[in-house]
Amino acid sequence: MAWIFDSNAPIFKQIVDTISLKIIKGDYKTGQKLDSVRDLAVEAGVNPNTMQRALVSVEEMGLLETKRGDGRYITENTEIISKLKEDYIRKNTADFIKKMSEFGFSTPEIISFIEKTNINL
Amino acid sequence: MLKKLYKHEFIALYRALLPLYGVLFGLSVVTRVLSFFADNSNDIISFCIDTLTVLSSITITGIFIVGFVYIIVRFYQNLLSKQGYLTNTLPIKTYKHIICKLVCGIVVQISGVVLMIISLIIMFGTKAGIIKLWNFLLSGYNSFSKAIGNANTIAMLIELFILIIISLATNLLMYYACMAIGQQFKNRILASIIAYFCIKTATQIILIVLITVCSFVSADFAKIILANSTVTTLTQGFMLFCIALVLIEGAVYYFITNHFLSKKLNLE
Amino acid sequence: MDKILECKSLTKNYKGNMALSNVNLSIGKGKIVGLLGPNGSGKTTFLKIGAGLLTPTFGDIAIGGNFIGVETKKIVSYLPDHNFLTPSMTVEGMVTYFEDFYTDFSREKAESMLNALDIDKKAKIKTLSKGTQEKVELILVMSRKAELYLLDEPISGVDPATRDYILRTILSSFDGNATIIISTHLINDIEQILSDVIFINHGDIVLCDTADNIRSNTGKSIDAYFREVFRC
Numbered sequence: 136m137a138w139i140f141d142s143n144a145p146i147f148k149q150i151v152d153t154i155s156l157k158i159i160k161g162d163y164k165t166g167q168k169l170d171s172v173r174d175l176a177v178e179a180g181v182n183p184n185t186m187q188r189a190l191v192s193v194e195e196m197g198l199l200e201t202k203r204g205d206g207r208y209i210t211e212n213t214e215i216i217s218k219l220k221e222d223y224i225r226k227n228t229a230d231f232i233k234k235m236s237e238f239g240f241s242t243p244e245i246i247s248f249i250e251k252t253n254i255n256l
Numbered sequence: 257m258l259k260k261l262y263k264h265e266f267i268a269l270y271r272a273l274l275p276l277y278g279v280l281f282g283l284s285v286v287t288r289v290l291s292f293f294a295d296n297s298n299d300i301i302s303f304c305i306d307t308l309t310v311l312s313s314i315t316i317t318g319i320f321i322v323g324f325v326y327i328i329v330r331f332y333q334n335l336l337s338k339q340g341y342l343t344n345t346l347p348i349k350t351y352k353h354i355i356c357k358l359v360c361g362i363v364v365q366i367s368g369v370v371l372m373i374i375s376l377i378i379m380f381g382t383k384a385g386i387i388k389l390w391n392f393l394l395s396g397y398n399s400f401s402k403a404i405g406n407a408n409t410i411a412m413l414i415e416l417f418i419l420i421i422i423s424l425a426t427n428l429l430m431y432y433a434c435m436a437i438g439q440q441f442k443n444r445i446l447a448s449i450i451a452y453f454c455i456k457t458a459t460q461i462i463l464i465v466l467i468t469v470c471s472f473v474s475a476d477f478a479k480i481i482l483a484n485s486t487v488t489t490l491t492q493g494f495m496l497f498c499i500a501l502v503l504i505e506g507a508v509y510y511f512i513t514n515h516f517l518s519k520k521l522n523l524e
Numbered sequence: 525m526d527k528i529l530e531c532k533s534l535t536k537n538y539k540g541n542m543a544l545s546n547v548n549l550s551i552g553k554g555k556i557v558g559l560l561g562p563n564g565s566g567k568t569t570f571l572k573i574g575a576g577l578l579t580p581t582f583g584d585i586a587i588g589g590n591f592i593g594v595e596t597k598k599i600v601s602y603l604p605d606h607n608f609l610t611p612s613m614t615v616e617g618m619v620t621y622f623e624d625f626y627t628d629f630s631r632e633k634a635e636s637m638l639n640a641l642d643i644d645k646k647a648k649i650k651t652l653s654k655g656t657q658e659k660v661e662l663i664l665v666m667s668r669k670a671e672l673y674l675l676d677e678p679i680s681g682v683d684p685a686t687r688d689y690i691l692r693t694i695l696s697s698f699d700g701n702a703t704i705i706i707s708t709h710l711i712n713d714i715e716q717i718l719s720d721v722i723f724i725n726h727g728d729i730v731l732c733d734t735a736d737n738i739r740s741n742t743g744k745s746i747d748a749y750f751r752e753v754f755r756c
Contacts, residue, residue, distance in 0.1 A: 137688075137716065140716060141745075142712075142715055142716065142739070142745030142746065142747060142748075143739060143743060143744050143745045143748065144739055144740070144743070145736035145737075145739045145740045146716060146735065146736060146739070147736050148736075173695075173696065173698075176695055176698075177692055177695045177696045180691065180692075180695070180716050180717060181695075181716055181717055182556045182695075182698075182717050182718065182719045183695065183698055183700055184554050184555070184556075184700060184719055185719055185736075187700070
């Protein structure tokens with residue numbers, strides 16, 4: 136099954152985001168070897184050349200390394216991954232708080248809701 | 257790659273015709289075998305033999321007609337119908353396709369004749385009969401030789417054979433040309449038939465024109481020619497003239513077919 | 525030479541109908557191009573001209589630097605929008621046929637795809653269902669290592685699962701240097717794999733751009749934008 140993309144927005148960026156998120160989340164383990172461009176493209180259901188460009192972009196972010204003649208590997212640099220994780224939660228939290236405040240909730244109210252919420256993780 | 261083209265063409269033609277050939281062959285054999293038990297008193301066997309003989313004759317005619325029709329149909333199907341979408345995208349020039357189909361068509365027609373002869377021999381050949389036939393052919397050969405003034409009879413026979421082959425080719429090419437012209441138009445079959453009549457009419461007109469021109473040749477000129485030639489050269493000349501005519505006609509059809517199939521292809 | 529297909533003022537006029545009108549295109553290598561337009565817009569005509577099955581009324585077209593002819597047919601692999609195989613031949617026979625005439629055809633690739641789909645190689649084409657026949661045709665066309673693939677409505681007549689298979693096959697056979705032009709009206713299913721998009725209507729090119737450009741410029745999917753442009 137192909138990766139699901141929102142066709143209303145450029146696919147290239149969505150591929151970059153999907154891969155980065157997979158790395159940050161740990162779906163791809165650090166030091167793991169990535170599938171070939173062709174295989175990833177088929178798995179994602181996208182044009183291999185677009186996938187190639189996306190991988191280059193992810194590599195520029197520091198999340199991937201190309202080992203010459205051997206393909207791409209997830210970085211072992213845990214610092215970068217932690218930093219990006221932090222960026223991710225920061226942005227999402229900020230968005231969440233902003234959105235809830237549009238409903239009239241104050242920040243302390245929001246925080247107390249978070250503490251009271253029991254999500255089964 | 258050309259070899260493969262011929263291979264596929266022959267396979268396609270013979271795959272369809274071999275059953276018919278097989279039937280004819282079988283009929284001939286059965287007729288012959290039965291005739292061993294022939295006995296004028298036994299009505300049933302005589303009846304069977306007569307029926308089989310008739311069936312064989314029908315089959316022989318059938319082979320020619322069916323064979324010819326199939327060659328035409330195959331040309332249409334393979335180049336101008338759905339299969340044409342594959343055939344015309346092969347990296348092979350159009351003229352090679354045409355020649356391949358032409359050559360295979362001629363071979364198929366000749367093999368039909370050969371089969372007919374074999375069947376006849378199977379059905380009716382007796383030692384005495386074959387010897388009679390051979391003597392008849394031999395005497396025919398001798399009379400023919402004398403008639404053409406003891407010229408190179410072999411050469412004449414070869415030329416006759418060439419004429420027959422070229423006529424077969426030209427005939428096929430005419431149908432190919434009609435189809436090539438017809439596929440241009442919306443109503444292909446109708447257009448092909450119209451093209452057929454146009455071509456037939458045109459050839460008739462040209463023939464009449466040629467004859468008229470020849471009849472205007474002055475009597476003196478004719479006398480000069482007659483005086484300076486022997487029967488041999490006359491017959492040779494006439495034969496070569498016929499070959500040339502048919503060849504030219506065939507060439508015209510060939511160029512028409514090639515032009516329409518390569519420059520004006522219009523597959524639906 | 526980094527353009528695989530170039531055409532200038534390409535025009536095709538037949539049966540009194542202007543199928544293609546003054547088309548100017550320049551398509552690079554390594555692209556998957558969607559040729560999108562309503563029925564009768566000229567998509568099939570364009571592909572047939574590229575394949576060498578129709579001659580233009582006017583204008584030029586060159587593929588791989590050559591005019592349409594034997595040289596282009598060697599590097600172009602065309603999938604028509606209807607069945608074209610010989611009904612009396614077997615699947616195996618058609619594989620041999622392709623192998624005989626196309627030097628870039630890979631028997632191993634074709635056979636492995638046929639096996640993966642459980643298609644009986646000894647079956648005669650006429651006994652196959654329409655969907656299976658289309659799969660066989662696609663396999664034969666994609667088993668060639670062509671420089672330009674012209675696929676006319678490859679996913680239109682088949683069920684969604686087969687559609688997925690066909691798109692996966694197209695992607696996995698895709699070698700980064702070749703170009704694939706796919707004509708279809710089922711844009712939704714296919715837009716994810718497209719790198720470039722051409723909109724065509726009444727024989728005119730309405731739009732020619734990369735897929736992502738269209739998405740960022742319009743904020744819409746190709747499918748949505750198509751509906752807007754071609755609204756009835």
